[in-house]
Amino acid sequence: MTEIPEHLLKRAQAARQKAAGTGSADSAGSGERIPDALLDRTRAAGTSEKAAAVVAAGASAGLPVGAGPGGHTQRLLTVVKSGSIQEAKAAPVDKVHTWPHLLAVEFVAALACTAFLFVFSWVVNAPLLQAADFNKTPNPSKAPWYFLGLQELLTMFHPMIAGVTLPGMGLIALILAPYLDRNPSNKPEDRKFMTSMMTMFLMFWAVLVIIGSFFRGPGFNFIFPWRDGIYFEL
Amino acid sequence: MAKVLDNPRPTIKERAAKLGGQVQGSQAWNSIFRPGSIFRKGYTDSPRNRSYVVMNSVLYHLHPVKVKRHAVKVSYTLCLGGLSFFLFILLTVTGIFLMFFYRPTAANAWQDIQMLQTSVTFGLLVRNMHRWGAHLMVLSVFLHMARVFYHGAYKPPREFNWVIGVVLLTLTLLLSFTGYLLPWDQLALWAVAVGTNMMGYTPVFGNQVRFVLLGGVEIGSETLLRWYVLHVLMLPFVIVIFMAIHFWRVRKDGGISGPL
Numbered sequence: 001m002t003e004i005p006e007h008l009l010k011r012a013q014a015a016r017q018k019a020a021g022t023g024s025a026d027s028a029g030s031g032e033r034i035p036d037a038l039l040d041r042t043r044a045a046g047t048s049e050k051a052a053a054v055v056a057a058g059a060s061a062g063l064p065v066g067a068g069p070g071g072h073t074q075r076l077l078t079v080v081k082s083g084s085i086q087e088a089k090a091a092p093v094d095k096v097h098t099w100p101h102l103l104a105v106e107f108v109a110a111l112a113c114t115a116f117l118f119v120f121s122w123v124v125n126a127p128l129l130q131a132a133d134f135n136k137t138p139n140p141s142k143a144p145w146y147f148l149g150l151q152e153l154l155t156m157f158h159p160m161i162a163g164v165t166l167p168g169m170g171l172i173a174l175i176l177a178p179y180l181d182r183n184p185s186n187k188p189e190d191r192k193f194m195t196s197m198m199t200m201f202l203m204f205w206a207v208l209v210i211i212g213s214f215f216r217g218p219g220f221n222f223i224f225p226w227r228d229g230i231y232f233e234l
Numbered sequence: 235m236a237k238v239l240d241n242p243r244p245t246i247k248e249r250a251a252k253l254g255g256q257v258q259g260s261q262a263w264n265s266i267f268r269p270g271s272i273f274r275k276g277y278t279d280s281p282r283n284r285s286y287v288v289m290n291s292v293l294y295h296l297h298p299v300k301v302k303r304h305a306v307k308v309s310y311t312l313c314l315g316g317l318s319f320f321l322f323i324l325l326t327v328t329g330i331f332l333m334f335f336y337r338p339t340a341a342n343a344w345q346d347i348q349m350l351q352t353s354v355t356f357g358l359l360v361r362n363m364h365r366w367g368a369h370l371m372v373l374s375v376f377l378h379m380a381r382v383f384y385h386g387a388y389k390p391p392r393e394f395n396w397v398i399g400v401v402l403l404t405l406t407l408l409l410s411f412t413g414y415l416l417p418w419d420q421l422a423l424w425a426v427a428v429g430t431n432m433m434g435y436t437p438v439f440g441n442q443v444r445f446v447l448l449g450g451v452e453i454g455s456e457t458l459l460r461w462y463v464l465h466v467l468m469l470p471f472v473i474v475i476f477m478a479i480h481f482w483r484v485r486k487d488g489g490i491s492g493p494l
Contacts, residue, residue: 095300099287102297102306109313110320117324117370121362128351131344132423134453141424143432144414146372146407151428163432164440174400177383178393186386186494198383233421234369 004079012076045071127233139218140231148212149205155220170201296481304493310385311490314378318406319477321371328364329466336416338462340455343418368410375406387491395483398476405473412465418458426461427453 045067067073096102130136143151153162181194188195217223217231244252257263258274267273270286277283285299304310335350335357337343350357379399382388388396415426430453434444449456484490 094303096303096306097281097284097288098297098299098301099284099294102301103287103294105306105308106313106316109308109317113317113320113370114324117363117367121359121366124362124366125358126362126365127419127421128344128347128417129419129421132340132418132420134423136420138420138424141428143425143428144411145369146410147429147432150432154432159432159435160437160440163435164437171400171404174379175397178388178390178396181389184389186389186491188384188494191386194386195384198380202380234365 005081008079041071129233140216140220142212142216142232145209145213145232145234149208151220152208152212152216170205173201298485298489302489302492305490310492312377312381314374314381318371318374318378319481321367321374322473322477325364325367325371326470328360328367331360332364333466338416338458340418340458343416343458347417347419368413372406372410375403379403382491385491385494389491391487392483392491395480395487398480398483402473402476402480405469405476409465409469409473412461412469415453415458415461416465423453426457 068075129138142148150163150167153166156162157166181191183191183194185191213232214225214230215222217228223229223231264274268286268290270283270290271277272287288294288297288299332350335354336346347361350361352358382396382399388399411426411429415422430444430447433447434440436443445451447457447460448454449460
């Protein structure tokens, strides 16, 4: 059962007191505004309340059948709060102000990132090799590091599979992930399968990139970086 | 003499305070620094002013006024999405600086980079920041994707935003790859040769894809111009549009995901 809010109860109380006050004043002073018959009925109802037999008293005073205590023909059944008829979807969420809680964190993160990049760029120079020369093919020729996994696949498959089909399928699988995974939970313990699938997917590419970056030397042959040196430029 | 003592000349400090009051009380000042601004006189730390800070800033109103408490924890997001965006801004700024000293032709490109590093004030530093920032951005976008996956944040209602995220990852890789050619050194030329050879194996229209990307049958000056335009104009333009949708959808989908 819905609890009636306190302020509504108070308002009802005040209204009742006011009605009682004016009612007595009316009966005493301004009798001309209210017909006598009605005043009689009110008085009769007032006495019948004490008599406890409401319907009988009402009938004896000529009241409509079914009138409530006090002679009212209407009753307040219940107060319906807006939340119970409007479907409220939003459950209360524990929130904090963006300023300063989030913006301060972002500011520090951006500052730390800038500082790291600044110091790193101060210490380590970006590579600039000899000017491009079509007649001198460096050995090995390597793609940028994020494509070295694909270049590694090239050693195993036909270029159409390694360069287009496999990465294309990977990309499509990524795009379709939310539509294939119908498990609504985001709890790690409920989604061990997807977690392990993604981990395998990421590890697959990471291992290929690492092999392509550090374990491939002249002629893109397999080497050990600690034995034959590193053939890798960022 | 007595008159002077009664009404001493204002000290510099008093004059500065008066001037400051006049400036901060002026209509111009108040029309620029809206209520809640820390520059405005009388900022008090109230919930109302905290809301104003976000609502009245073109930059901050990317955020809602309030966010979920768990979303503020660094251990949840690791700031990876925000840092990717920040690195993009950093790369735009440093990239604009580099554009002043670079001509995308086979005859000039390498010399321009050489000149930039040796003769331009902070040229080497800015180029280093651009290069390392680019690698860092690829890394942070990739890690952001992994974070989102492991938190199950791609699930409804956020599945379409995940798709946009994958597009953004692809665009980031393309931006990095097109920039790779621009120094026009041996590393750039042959890395791009390897990459574009792979694209040539696209089924059905592989040769056409390669031709469009290279601006010819082989890598040359046309390729450089083409990739330069892609790198500094077209891909940033496209990625900004997708970023706008990405950020907008984060809020439309009910803010950040979680808590777990």
